Amino acid sequence: MRHLFDVGVTVNGNRYERTVEPRLLLSDFLRHDLGLTGTHVGCEHGVCGSCTILFDGQPVRSCLMFAVQANGHEILTVEGLGTPEDLHPLQEAFWEAHSVQCGFCTPGILMTLVPFLEENPNPNEDEIRAAISGNLCRCTGYQHIVDGVKLAAQKMSA
């Protein structure tokens, strides 16, 4: 017999109410129950960082949480950051600096960096590298990502 639980969450400002199994991962809940497929799943053991979201403003790995744990909390995913027509300054900077290749790790990196730049609006290269060292990227060698963050910091402080 399956036990089901009610979950109520606010994602990107929208309220969602669903009934889920307790074992449902938050990443699967966001992607498949809510259709927010911008959050990507790369390892499901909390290492790659692709599934990073903001949970009450803090970056967390949505593959390491259950959907039921999100009950009553607020989540921001990449879909809530900007749209192709109205990019967030960080997305804008990533575009200009060629910080994206295949784009699979990108949403997780963006969600890691949004709170980082709020706390540290003028980071140096070492700080940026430390900030993204928990996000794996196999395409870019990270250099253009670092450049994108520097550019974003300039844009956001201007």
Add this chain to the structure above:
Amino acid sequence: MTKKYIGKRIKRSEDPRLLTGEALFVDDVEIPGMLHAAFLRSDYAHAYLKSIDVSAAQAREGVVAVFTAETMGDDWQPGPPLVSPPPTVEDVIFHSRTQVPLVKDKVRHVGEPIAIVIAESRYIAEDAVDDIVVDLEPLDVVVDIEKAMQPDAPLVHDDLDSNLAAHIEQEKGDYAAIREEADLIIKRRIVIDRGAAVAMENRGIVAQWDAKSQRLTVWDTTQAPIAIRNGLAARLDLSEHQVRVIAPFIGGAFGPKMMMFYPEEMLIPWVSIKLDRPIKWIEDRYENFYATTQERGQVHEAEMALTLDGRILGVSDVFLHDSGAYDPYGLTLPLNTQCHMMGPYDIANYYSESKVVFTNKTIVTPVRGAGRPQGIFIVERLLDLAAKELGIDPVEIRKRNLIPPDAFPYEHKIIDQAFAPLIFDSGNYKPVLEKAADMIGYDRFVKDEQPRLRAEGRHVGIGIVPFIETTGVGPYEGARVTVEASGKINVATGVGTQGQGHFTSFAQIVADQLGVDVRDVHLVTGDTAEFHWGTGTFASRGSVVAANAINASAKLVREKILALASKVLEAPEDELELADGVIRVADVPRISISLGELAMLANPLRGAVEPGTEPGLEATAYFGPQYGAIAFGTHAMIVEVDPQTMMIEIKRYVAVEDCGTVINPLIVDGQIHGGVSLGIGNSYYEKLVFDENGQLLNASLMDYLIPTAAEVPRIEIGHEETRSPLNPLGSKGVGEAGAIPVPALFAQAMENALPEYDLEILEAPLSPNRLFELLREKEREL
């Protein structure tokens, strides 16, 4: 053609969708009524399958079906076709043994699929996998490639006499004779071990059979959608036009996503037809470590013959190449290794013998670099050792041996991975080597800085390695370019895209040919419904083969535009110019017509047309190179090693690349960064560790370490441009170049950093642990 866009750092048109989570990846496909698959995979590397009981799995609530080799009935067929056939040259042994959809009688590597469960959710499907009772009788396991070739080794394939999968010898000149004349012979055993590609997106397939229209649609994380479509049609007894394969946005590929066919790639569409339901399977990371192909394992007995002044007289090498449990890629990898073992050097005598070996490990197919890093590692290691022995500076000994610029085309008289003669089309190697030495400040570092650092007790070393890369092999690619009534351009090509920026670099070519804004060129890649001729994205060939096909079609469209505009504007073609989406008379700019209007005139709704007229401003063209274009470069680095902790810090990294005409330098730089990053992993962090039972001991991203932003340094890039004479754009590939020289570069720089240990690094990858062992061994010797 005016070059407004080619050669410019144009930012990518695909990025806004990728940056906002709107781009479609395979796992984003949701279809009502879709079922989910999970696989029972073997825990043993080598075992007979005695029995399997799926009744409990079938009885679980939410499970729709379970299939095994037996219950597949006549639809179970061994051996999907070879990805590349064996060469037609003489005296080649080749035993083709390709993977099966589900294990029938014998398991040959851990992770090989035994049964597939289809259920209402992935969670239930995985529960049901645990319900299956399988009886496997373990056999002795073949792990080590040298042991695999011993006469008493267990057999991976019982019907063969040994574990030899293939054997190929190649010869140029007469090494045996020149060996007698040599002043110095350097002979070493060199071992290169396995790594994984680790694309951030695992593999995945969604298949939807529509019984009403009798059509199959498949979303697949493949580098070769057209080949997958053709293979699926053949296997499922459908017409090719009933099958549509879409490779949407792919989250990195690096080689292993081009393997026709993975068992899952055949099974998911088959089950969709069988059950008349959409089916999704998404690989998890654990499966990716066992069931997605890997590369690089080789053991070499290599030697180099030289004169006292450091001239290479010849190279001879006998190597074993680990193929894993099957050999779907034929001889591609050993041939690539053979073709890179002379590097960029003018070597008259060469002998190479390769034995491809079956083992009870995951299948081996190309991973970014694809046999090339191994070849470069061999020649560079031998040359470094020779330089030490002869007391010649490492840069100087390389300069003395480079192929001179007037020697191109330079014929090597051996065959390449496409079984074509290995000919270096064009090159100018010395300036690239000198530029790298200059950028890193080689002379200054060696003369001033290093002695000062050594006096301070620091271990800082320098390395410099030139290399070549065979790129842009055939057979061909094609494209269709269409001017739409809006004046915008649509381009369809068969290659898939996995992050290389094709939507932009290909658009740049078309925009220049047709005089339109690059943002008005829309690309469709990797959808067989849009374009169904082509081979795939591999071997650093997109910017050579596909790009030139696109250039050729755009040129034909340009001719059509000029011909029609000449009639409409009543002016000779050579007085017309195309710019800003308008065709105008150059001297009388007010006499003009927009591309969109002209496209409508080319596709009239009423009236008579001349016989033989084709409607529209559209053309399809193909490009197939005579043979591959040879890109080249030199990498240099300065590294500091802490001989207490074995931690390293790459203080400088310089990459000078020549990939012919550069279409988009921003994208090329990104490709180099990514390649170097993988190369750093291949050199010091990434090694798949199999135990004596064929169990992978580091099958997670917590245990298998790919470089993070903390390990990859800032890479300083220099460019040279030597056009390829083999294609109109003059381009060469660059996708794999970054990864190729890195292990050789690491070895040289690490030896240079630790002079008191007199290290000889004869293996790749190293790791902090392995370096610790090597240093302790040396300490005991000293």
